[in-house]
Every structure is written in structure tokens, then in C-alpha cells.
Amino acid sequence: MAATSTATFSIGTTASLGPKMSSLPQSKPSALRFNSQSSLRSFSGLKAATSVNCESESSFLGKESSAALRGSFALKAQKADQRFQYHLQPQASYKVAILGAAGGIGQPLALLIKMSPLVSALHLYDVANVKGVAADLSHCNTPSQVLDFTGNSELANSLKGVNLVVIPAGVPRKPGMTRDDLFNINAGIVKNLIKAVADNCPDAFIHIISNPVNSTVPIAAEILKQKGVYDPKKLFGVTTLDVVRANTFVAQKKNLKLIDVDVPVVGGHAGITILPLLSKTKPAVSFTDEEIQQLTVRIQNAGTEVVEAKAGAGSATLSMAYAAARFVESSLRALDGDGDVYECTYIQSDVTDLPFFASRVKIGRKGVEAIISSDLQGLTEYEQKALEALKPELKASIEKGIAFAHKQTVAA
Numbered sequence: 001m002a003a004t005s006t007a008t009f010s011i012g013t014t015a016s017l018g019p020k021m022s023s024l025p026q027s028k029p030s031a032l033r034f035n036s037q038s039s040l041r042s043f044s045g046l047k048a049a050t051s052v053n054c055e056s057e058s059s060f061l062g063k064e065s066s067a068a069l070r071g072s073f074a075l076k077a078q079k080a081d082q083r084f085q086y087h088l089q090p091q092a093s094y095k096v097a098i099l100g101a102a103g104g105i106g107q108p109l110a111l112l113i114k115m116s117p118l119v120s121a122l123h124l125y126d127v128a129n130v131k132g133v134a135a136d137l138s139h140c141n142t143p144s145q146v147l148d149f150t151g152n153s154e155l156a157n158s159l160k161g162v163n164l165v166v167i168p169a170g171v172p173r174k175p176g177m178t179r180d181d182l183f184n185i186n187a188g189i190v191k192n193l194i195k196a197v198a199d200n201c202p203d204a205f206i207h208i209i210s211n212p213v214n215s216t217v218p219i220a221a222e223i224l225k226q227k228g229v230y231d232p233k234k235l236f237g238v239t240t241l242d243v244v245r246a247n248t249f250v251a252q253k254k255n256l257k258l259i260d261v262d263v264p265v266v267g268g269h270a271g272i273t274i275l276p277l278l279s280k281t282k283p284a285v286s287f288t289d290e291e292i293q294q295l296t297v298r299i300q301n302a303g304t305e306v307v308e309a310k311a312g313a314g315s316a317t318l319s320m321a322y323a324a325a326r327f328v329e330s331s332l333r334a335l336d337g338d339g340d341v342y343e344c345t346y347i348q349s350d351v352t353d354l355p356f357f358a359s360r361v362k363i364g365r366k367g368v369e370a371i372i373s374s375d376l377q378g379l380t381e382y383e384q385k386a387l388e389a390l391k392p393e394l395k396a397s398i399e400k401g402i403a404f405a406h407k408q409t410v411a412a
């Protein structure tokens with residue numbers, strides 16, 4: 001049974017995200033959802049635990065994932081698997097661009113997105129070394145066409161007609177560096193890339209991976225505003241890795257089946273601004289005070305664990321690519337009409353007094369449909385204190401981003 005199969009959410013929205021809704025209908029039991037046509041049609045194995053049927057084989061390269069890919073070739077393989085062909089008719093119709101595609105995250109992310117039955121074209125952009133990555137990837141016999149774009153002169157073309165842009169461009173953290181140390185380099189890179197996104201695919205979903213996400217998302221918002229094309233429902237800071245890590249660490253600690261575990265992670269995406277809401281873990285599980293402290297600190301510092309283990313060779317790339325691919329897949333399913341897509345992400349928000357905040361949201365065809373504000377109700381004393389403690393740091397990072405974006409006026 002899926003971890004959140006019987007959860008009821010109450011919904012909050014930002015003023016700019018549309019009207020308030022009071023509640024969502026109760027989620028259906030996962031077995032029912034698995035049998036529903038829409039779930040199957042869009043299933044590819046990179047799903048949030050909220051929608052996964054745990055009775056089935058659902059690992060990324062598991063039975064359903066292969067079946068999803070087979071489903072995209074249904075006409076050619078009509079006799080191969082009648083059950084999946086009937087339900088799985090993925091529309092390989094979405095164009096995805098990765099900016100920074102030749103990097104440590106970009107390459108495995110491109111591979112994972114190449115496996116999506118929902119993608120018709122994958123545009124790989126980088127300042128260097130992207131031709132070989134694209135040539136290599138293009139030999140995989142999955143539906144999407146792979147195109148490469150190198151350097152500023154090809155940036156605009158890499159973005160034309162694209163439905164979703166993922167941005168992992170920038171420099172990774174090295175030992176001894178904090179995410180804020182990256183600020184000046186990555187802020188400038190994101191700023192320029194977002195200008196091009198605004199000019200060439202203003203309606204696309206934008207996923208920002210480049211750190212510090214707490215600041216790069218507000219930078220992107222300001223640039224899009226200056227260009228007159230800001231839609232807060234479509235600008236996402238990718239915090240999925242925090243959720244992936246929280247789920248993994250909690251499952252290990254409590255000896256739970258990994259696929260069942262779902263921990264909402266709210267706040268921001270650096271150090272103490274990452275707040276795993278362990279009291280909201282599904283399935284319900286009890287923790288000692290010591291476990292809460294140890295798990296919270298581990299989830300907050302998991303990035304540093306990887307930076308130190310890599311000893312100068314960069315930060316998390318493979319787990320990050322996995323997490324980003326899951327978020328891309330969720331977004332594409334939402335674009336494709338799946339009405340059951342929930343992910344944690346850092347967005348413009350009014351659930352706290354901060355203008356940006358990571359929460360669990362419902363994603364639909366037009367982006368964020370609702371913020372699951374009930375996750376912030378009934379917090380434990382530990383979580384409430386942690387929430388108050390993170391606010392000044394997150395506020396400062398947001399203000400730093402906004403100030404950076406305003407340093408120069410965007411050319412019309």
C-alpha cells in the first residue's frame with residue numbers, strides 16, 4: 001500500500017497562484033490508482049511515493065518502467081504485452097532542454113530523461129563538450145531525438161519550442177565551500193540563462209538546480225519579471241534530492257520498505273533551511289528525540305557528506321540526476337494531464353511570511369495548482385523551532401538573490 005494512500009490534504013495557495021481551495025478528495029487506495037488508465041499511461045518508474053503502488057515492481061528499471069518504454073512502441077510490439085499496451089500509450093510529445101548538459105549532473109540527467117516515454121526531443125546545451133554527450137546518447141533506442149547546442153550563439157535555438165527547461169549549469173561546491181560561496185559565479189550564469197529562457201520559451205516550466213537554489217530561484221523570478229513573462233506557477237527550485245535523501249535515511253533507520261516511505265521536506269535547500277518534517281512521515285512511524293536530531297542533521301548535511309567523500313571532485317551528481325529526473329517526470333506527467341502529481345519544491349509562496357518557501361505542491365498542466373499548507377500544521381515543538389530558526393537565513397538568501405538581479409537592468 002502506498003504510504004500516503006489515505007491521506008487528506010488541505011490546500012493553501014499564494015495570491016498569485018490562484019484561488020484558495022479548502023480540501024482535496026481523499027486519495028484513492030493505490031491498488032485502484034494503479035489500475036486506473038491515467039496512472040498506467042504515464043508510469044515510468046520515476047514517481048514520487050505519493051503515487052506509487054508498492055504492491056507492484058516499481059523500481060526505476062523495474063517491470064513497469066520497461067513496460068512504459070515498450071508502450072511507446074506499442075504499434076510495433078502489439079503482441080508483446082497486451083496488458084500494458086492497452087493502458088500505456090505515452091505521448092512522446094514534450095521537448096525538454098538541459099542547460100549545463102555536459103556536466104556531472106547534466107550527463108546522467110540527460111540519460112534518465114532520454115528514457116522517458118513522454119519526451120519527443122531532448123535539447124542539450126552547454127558552453128563546451130556537449131557534442132559528444134549528444135552523439136553518445138542519441139544511440140539509445142528510446143523515442144526522443146537528441147540535439148546538441150554549444151555556446152551562447154546556439155542558446156536561443158536550444159530553447160525554441162521547449163516545454164520544460166532544467167538548469168544544472170554552474171560550478172559545484174568543493175570541500176570547504178558553502179553554497180553561498182558559489183553565489184557570484186552561479187548567480188551570473190543563472191541570470192543570463194533565464195534571460196534567454198524569457199526570450200525564447202517564456203511558457204516553459206523552469207527547473208532550477210544550480211546552487212544556491214535559495215537565491216537562484218528569486219534571481220530567476222526577478223529576471224522573468226523584468227522581462228514581463230514571470231509566471232510563479234512555472235518556476236521551480238529543485239529540492240527533490242532532499243526528499244529522496246530523507247526517504248532513504250528514514251527507511252534505513254526504521255527498517256522500512258524504501259518505496260513506501262515519504263517524508264515532506266520544506267523550507268529551503270541549504271543547511272538548516274532544509275527542514276524534513278519527520279512527524280509527517282508516511283507510513284506513520286515514531287522516532288526518539290535522538291533519532292529526530294540525528295536524522296534531521298544528516299538530511300541537512302547530506303550534500304556535505306558527498307562533497308567530502310568526493311574529496312575535491314565535486315558534489316552530488318548521480319543522486320541529484322536521479323532526483324531531478326523524478327521531478328522532470330512528475331512535471332511531464334502533470335503537463336500530460338495526470339491529476340495526481342505531488343512534489344516538494346521551492347517556489348513563490350505565502351504559506352509563511354517569506355516570499356519563497358519549499359513545500360509539497362500539486363502540479364498540474366499550468367504548473368503549481370496548490371500548495372499543501374496542511375504539512376505545516378500540527379508541527380512538533382522541534383519542527384516549529386527549526387522552522388522559526390531557518391527563516392532569517394532563508395530570508396537573507398532570498399534578499400541576496402533579489403538584490404543581485406536588480407544590480408543591472410535587463411535590456412529590453
Ligand SMILES: NC(=O)c1ccc[n+]([C@@H]2O[C@H](COP(=O)([O-])OP(=O)(O)OC[C@H]3O[C@@H](n4cnc5c(N)ncnc54)[C@H](O)[C@@H]3O)[C@@H](O)[C@H]2O)c1
Pocket residue numbers: 099100101102103104105106125126127128168169170171172173182186189193208209210211212213238239241242269314315316317320
Ligand atoms: N539542487 C540540488 O539539489 C543540487 C545538488 C547538487 C548540485 N547542485 C548544483 O548543480 C550545479 C552543477 O553541478 P555539477 O556537479 O553538474 O557541476 P559540473 O561542473 O560538473 O557541471 C556544470 C556544467 O555547467 C556548465 N556551464 C558552466 N557555465 C555555463 C553556462 N553559462 N551555460 C551553460 N552551461 C554552463 C559547465 O560547462 C558544466 O558542464 C552546481 O551549481 C551545483 O552546486 C544542485
